Amino acid sequence: HFLYLLVPFSMRHAVEHAYSAMFVLPEEGAADETSLRSFLGISAHELFHLWNVKRLRPAALWPYRYDREVYTSLHWFTEGVTDYYTGVSLLRAGLMEPSEYWQRLSAELTQMENTPAYALFSPAELSIDSWLAPSSYRPALYQGSFYAAGKRVGFLLDMTLRRETQGRVTLDSLLRYLYRRYYLRGKGLPEAALEQAAVRLGGPALKSFFERYVWGRDTPDYEALLAGLPLRVEVTQKPYSxxxxxxxxxxxxxxxxxxxxxxxxxxxxxxxxxxxxxxxxxxxxxxxxxxxxxxxxxxxxxxxxxxxxxxxxxxxxxxxxxxxxxxxxxxxxxxxxxxxxxx
Ligand SMILES: [Zn+2]
Missing domain, CATH: 2.30.42.10 (PDZ domain)
Structure with a gap:
């Protein structure tokens, strides 16, 4: 079930649980189009956590430890891929028009392209860094989010699996595989689990995908990555004013x-x-x-x-x-x- 606590001040917070999710949101709730979008988005995100995090969970977080810092290179997956599925879930549920979905995704990818942190740190590094990054030791220029980095990886991983298998394998297939291979056997995901599963289901090209875009810091080559898929891709550059x-x-x-x-x-x-x-x-x-x-x-x-x-x-x-x-x-x-x- 979903439990919403609506408060008379500006706050946006939510936590996933094994069979429910708990939210603290401003009392406007879903009063206008913008807050409705935000309400649906955060709800879909926590709903997807039932699979990703509550069932598919890095072994480093299995069991949860509250008495020490816990490091994993997989937060791009736990939060970022969950964020990718937030949009996909709304699209599939008919709660977001395809035009809006693709326009939002394009805007987010554009913003990352122009934010230095994503050229300086890999999604895996941003994940490991989650204990340190928000502190003041690092200037804002060098702070990136594993949510955004992982959402981009989620999209490109989904597309790469489809491209390499002529649409036979998607990110959905990968998650189902991990669910059977790890969760149903009572195990957490080792740090290399995503890469191994992707190579197994999608073939050798997935190895270089992980080297470049998960462990590495490459800026995505969109035209090459999305070639052959039913997508129109336009990458343009114009001078700032x-x-x-x-x-x-x-x-x-x-x-x-x-x-x-x-x-x-x-x-x-x-x-x-x-x-x-x-x-x-x-x-x-x-x-x-x-x-x-x-x-x-x-x-x-x-x-x-x-x-x-x-x-x-x-x-x-x-x-x-x-x-x-x-x-x-x-x-x-x-x-x-x-x-x-x-x-
Ligand atoms: Zn989350």
């Missing part, structure tokens, strides 16, 4: 300057060492807080500018050469509308 041209993706204004919140990996700003948390004071001798995005749009490619900023109160400066950062866009649409809808 405004502050994004120099690689400053998010900032907030403070009285003295601009507090940097996100810097694009490989951009001009990142190359001179500007980091989230730094306070940008001057750009080419002008006060940074007085500059509009249009200032950056007016500069010629290759223009040189001196940046001045502070980190923990220490002054820093460097000359940058403007080389517009590129924003990648991923768009994936099914050729047949019912693709992924059937079990």
């Amino acid at each position: 405004g502050w994004g041209r120099v690689g400053i993706l998010r900032y907030r204004a403070e009285s003295e300057g601009l507090r940097i919140e996100e810097v694009l990996l490989g951009s001009a700003a990142e190359k001179v060492g500007l980091e989230p948390g730094d306070l940008l004071l001057t750009v080419g001798g002008r006060a940074a807080k007085d500059l509009s995005p249009a200032f950056w749009d007016s500069l010629a490619e290759g223009a040189q500018l001196q940046l001045g900023w502070t980190r923990d109160g220490f002054p820093l400066e460097a000359a940058i050469q403007l080389r517009s950062a590129l924003q990648k866009h991923i768009r994936i649409e099914p050729i047949a509308e019912d693709f992924l809808k059937s079990y």
Whole structure:
């Protein structure tokens, strides 16, 4: 059963149990379209945990230990693949239109493509890191989520299994196999269980899939991975405008300057060492807080500018050469509308 506790403040929390799930949500509940989406999403996520985590569970979490830190490289599977099935479940239940499903997935993949953490850490590393990542030792630039990383792996693993077996084997088949092979024998999943099962069901190409996209840090080659499937794939790149041209993706204004919140990996700003948390004071001798995005749009490619900023109160400066950062866009649409809808 589902137990919902609706509270008069902003909170979103849920925990899966063996035969139920418990939720704490704001009392608006499902009052409008956005909160209904959120309500259905979190409910579908916890429902899927009945299989993934409550039955299919990493051996490291079997039995649960509450007296020590427990490390596993499989959180991309426990949470991320559950998140992949959250969307798939809503699609299959008819609670989400295919157009919305694919549009949301494309937006999430696009966002990951432009977030440095996913090029710096593998899904397995983000999983191991779950005890440490939210702490302040690491700048925001380098923090990634194993939910997002695992959702992307879930989608690409499903597609790779289908591609390699002409649709005979899907991620559903893999989960059923793991259920019989481990859960029904009273066992947890060893760290290599997913890879072994995928290779067994999908063939040798799955070995390199795991090396590149689960244990490794490769950025997905969407055109190659989705080739031959009934999907239209479009990967485009366009230059950022405004502050994004120099690689400053998010900032907030403070009285003295601009507090940097996100810097694009490989951009001009990142190359001179500007980091989230730094306070940008001057750009080419002008006060940074007085500059509009249009200032950056007016500069010629290759223009040189001196940046001045502070980190923990220490002054820093460097000359940058403007080389517009590129924003990648991923768009994936099914050729047949019912693709992924059937079990
Ligand atoms: Zn979860």
